[in-house]
Amino acid sequence: MSSEVAETAIVYPGTVLGDGCKILDYAVVGKQPTLGPRSTAMQEELAPLELRLVAGEGAPHKAARDAIPVVRALDQLQASLETVVA
Numbered sequence: 080m081s082s083e084v085a086e087t088a089i090v091y092p093g094t095v096l097g098d099g100c101k102i103l104d105y106a107v108v109g110k111q112p113t114l115g116p117r118s119t120a121m122q123e124e125l126a127p128l129e130l131r132l133v134a135g136e137g138a139p140h141k142a143a144r145d146a147i148p149v150v151r152a153l154d155q156l157q158a159s160l161e162t163v164v165a
Contacts, residue, residue: 083102
């Protein structure tokens with residue numbers, strides 16, 4: 080088994096894709112965050128992203144379904160950080 084990456088997806092160098100991972104259309108995976116000039120967050124490079132398939136047999140879409148709330152939370156966090164920096 081190997082990973083699959085859509086032609087329109089962007090996977091940044093250093094990203095590790097585990098067996099069975101699927102990166103779908105227009106996904107951007109492994110991009111380092113860009114902080115604003117007034118950000119007080121630590122401005123050091125993060126470790127490379129590692130994606131592993133966590134769904135058990137018989138539940139191939141569980142990992143994707145479970146990731147949706149995480150993505151929504153990250154979107155909300157990013158929006159709140161952008162308003163603080165602005």
